[in-house]
Amino acid sequence: MAVSADRIPNQTLRAVRRALNLSQDEFAERLREAGRRLGEPNEANKRLIQRWETGVSNSARPVYRRALELVTGRPYASLGFTDRAPSVGSALAVGRLDQLRRALAASVSDGALSSIAIDDLEQTVVRYGLLSRDRPAPLLLADLTADLAEVYALMDRPRPLSSTYALTRVAANMCGLVCLTLIKLDRRPEFRSWARVARTTARETGDPETISWVLAQECYGHYYAQDFDEALLVARGAQHVAGTVPRVGAVLAAALEARILAARGDRPGCEHAIGRAETGLGQLPAGSVNDSAFGYDEGQLRFHQGNAYTHLGDTRKAWPAQQRALDLCGPADYMDRAFTRLDRAACLIRDGDAEDGLAYALDAMNDLNDHQRAGIIALRGRQLLAGLPESRRRALPVAGELDDRLMTPDDEEQP
Incomplete structure (x- = not known):
């Protein structure tokens, strides 16, 4: 495995492993066993050991740190990780x-x-x-x-x-x-x-404007945590607080409600919420129609609409919404662009073209750096992979490439 100039190989960890007379596979197995003994199961594998030793990742999550200390008999700080x-x-x-x-x-x-x-x-x-x-x-x-x-x-x-x-x-x-x-x-x-x-x-x-906007941001969090009951309650609360005056928080909350209902399989409710978001966007003051976090525009609406139809499995309606979102999305708005492309990958997979869908998702991830991929973008990519049967994933080399791309150094830092 080639090591780029900005990566520092962990020679110490490699030397410790070799001193224990363990291959990378065997070392990973020892880490998994140590995790079980500690009551903290982990998923160590050969690829993770390679990432550590070649410097692709220079930090280990706490669950791995404790296992590393148990297997090597040495404190984590002495194992050569150069935590940033x-x-x-x-x-x-x-x-x-x-x-x-x-x-x-x-x-x-x-x-x-x-x-x-x-x-x-x-x-x-x-x-x-x-x-x-x-x-x-x-x-x-x-x-x-x-x-x-x-x-x-x-x-x-x-x-x-x-x-x-x-x-x-x-x-x-x-x-x-x-x-x-x-x-x-x-x-x-x-x-x-x-x-x-x-x-x-x-x-x-x-202030109804501030309250509805803050509640809409909260709705995002419950949605991505898949706590749909709470997300729906907060989304409707944001719209109620806004009243009859067009407000960014209410429009965003209506679009999020559409995504929540789509995830639940409620097509009529989803489409009604999309209609409210569309109407609300048309009534917003001109100064509020923008791609700031405090504004809302058609690009954001089409992203939400495309995501909702992706959840419903309606690829015929999802595709044009996704394309419009991509056309309107600013080149620097990496998050909405990445999510829209992952939705399109999901549509390709649903339409029976898993290899092209995963390749499309891989291209989307390759366009991002580690910091950009970290968090909910990587989570969405993993969900895409998890939706395929394991036998199908193993049969497609691109699935392994995508899985590897979704592992970032920041992931290793999460507890």
């Missing part, structure tokens, strides 16, 4: 976020907000809304973490009453962006905690 500075998907960064979440929750409940230069913070939130479309989630969350620390510090000081509303709305929108970013990273426990804070902060504003 903590990415935002790592425990350290998420731990810092949790500290901020707790502090922010206490600040909102105490009402201890300070007077600040609101305009600058509002512009910062707007910029984050634009960046959310094309910046990899790990990098975006790192920036959000830093700015949230500043917002919390400002909120924790006495302030004039006149600044309360605007500052609380800034905080709610930033919390909603954190939720959205954690969803992309598939950090479900942290998402749930932040969703509660985002919801509470949004309600403090009393």
Whole structure:
């Protein structure tokens, strides 16, 4: 296996394995056995050992770290892994976020907000809304973490009453962006905690626009966690809060409701929700029709529509929606583009062309870097593979290639 210039082979781990007189297959088997003894089953295999030893992955998840220590009799820190500075998907960064979440929750409940230069913070939130479309989630969350620390510090000081509303709305929108970013990273426990804070902060504003938007972001998280009952409840709550005034949160929530109902096989309900989203989009103010996280446009609607019909297995209706989504999707909006292409791959597979479908999905993944693939995009790719019978996957070399591409170094860092 060739090693690129930016990879550092783990010679230490290779030497330790060879000193134990174990092949890569045997070493993987020992790790699996150790996992069972520890009560923490793992799925170590030869390919994972190769990724470690060649430097494709320079970090091991905690479940593997404990097994490695048991098998080698050495502490993990001495096994040659060159763990990078903590990415935002790592425990350290998420731990810092949790500290901020707790502090922010206490600040909102105490009402201890300070007077600040609101305009600058509002512009910062707007910029984050634009960046959310094309910046990899790990990098975006790192920036959000830093700015949230500043917002919390400002909120924790006495302030004039006149600044309360605007500052609380800034905080709610930033919390909603954190939720959205954690969803992309598939950090479900942290998402749930932040969703509660985002919801509470949004309600403090009393602003239907902010509340409905925050609830729509929360709906995303429940949807991708496949908690469809909760997702549906939140989606309808977002639309109810918005009332009769056209609002981004309500339109997005209607589109998400369509996807939820499609996943449940409810075609009439799905198509009715798509119709509401279509109508709502046509009524939005011009300034709200954009591809920011705080806007909604036809490209996003067609992505949601195509996904809904993919869930329903209606490839005839899914294809044109997917094509329109791809035509309208900005080249930098890697997430919606990747999901749309994975939906198209699912349609190809459903229509009986599994090899072409997997090849199409592999092309989509090859167009992304590790940070972009990490989280829910990789999860969707794995779901695509899992939908094929195991015998069929084994018979298609492209299935193994796709599976390998879906393994990223960031995956190894997840607990």
